[in-house]
Amino acid sequence: METAEKLYLAAGRDGDLHAVGAKLPDAGDDSEYLIFAYDGGLVASRAGRDIYDQILSGAPYERCPLCGRGIASTLDHQLPKSEYPILAVTPANLVPACGTCNQKKSNMAPTSASEMLLHPYFDRLGATQWLQARIHEESPARAEYFVVPGDDWNAEFRDRVTRHFTFFSLSRHYALAAAGKIATDRIQHAGLLRRAGAHQLRLHLEEAAEGYWTVSGNTWEGALCKALAESDWYVSGGMNEI
Known part of the structure; x- marks a missing residue:
């Protein structure tokens, strides 16, 4: 198990977790006991x-x-314990997750680099604001989310981020969350527009986006605020049409 952990950590740092299975010691007849050690x-x-x-x-x-x-309420095996029982209780293989993502991911075992979902312990997305949104100026207004690759991403990492984004249907989930936020914030934004004008409303949205970015990096809320700030339609009174 110690050898397997060292191999896992090295593969994680090198981005080769999809290929680590061939290097791991064989658990043999101990597989069921290793899985029970977790369960x-x-x-x-x-x-x-x-x-x-x-x-x-x-x-x-x-x-x-x-x-x-x-909300992170469970631990997900980044490499499934059914396929990799020797990693069943390896801390680096246990990732906090919400129940929906854990269920969605299930026992998926990647066979190539492009199939490997992002690992929050090893994959660093850098300082790039890669999660962005655009506002569809209609009633009701809606936000569309998409990935903008960082300049320092290679082709393999770009494909992995895109696959992760698609696999978990993040565009849809973020858009649904954004619809609720747009609906609840529009009264406040309309009032600020009325009292202080479009420039101050845009500044308010830009500062909100910066706040989200500073605290949590790429978030759907930050991308939404940035997109609203960039929408001349919205800051000129589009929220009144929602």
């Missing part, structure tokens, strides 16, 4: 649950790092 030990026992909760608490602001929206 019966880490999850079900009191002492094990303390460790489980420590790993779970690593999710920034309790948000699921796979979707950035749900």
Whole structure:
């Protein structure tokens, strides 16, 4: 298990987790016991649950790092324990996740680099604001989310980010969340427009976007505020048409 962990950590740093299976020691007849060490030990026992909760608490602001929206309430095996039992209780293979993402991911085992979803412990998206949105100026207004690759991303990493974004249907999930935020914020924005004018409303939205970026990086809320700030239609009174 210690050897497997070292191989996993090295593969994670190198972006080769999809190929680590061929290098791992064979668990043999111990496979079922290793899986039970997670199900019966880490999850079900009191002492094990303390460790489980420590790993779970690593999710920034309790948000699921796979979707950035749900509440992290469970641990997901980045490489499934059914396929890689020797990694069943390896901490680096246990990622906080919301129930929806955990269920969606299920026992998916990548066979190539392009199939590997993002690993929040190893994959660094850099300082690029890669998550962006555009406002469809209609009633009701809606936001469309998309990925803008960073200048420092290679082709393989770009494909992985895009696959992750598509696999978890993040464009749809973010758009649904944005629809609710647009509807609830429009009264406040209309009032600011009326009192202070379009320039101050745009500035308010830009500062809100910067706040989200500074605290949490790429978030659907930050991308929405940025897109609203860039919409001349919205800051000129489009919210009154919603």
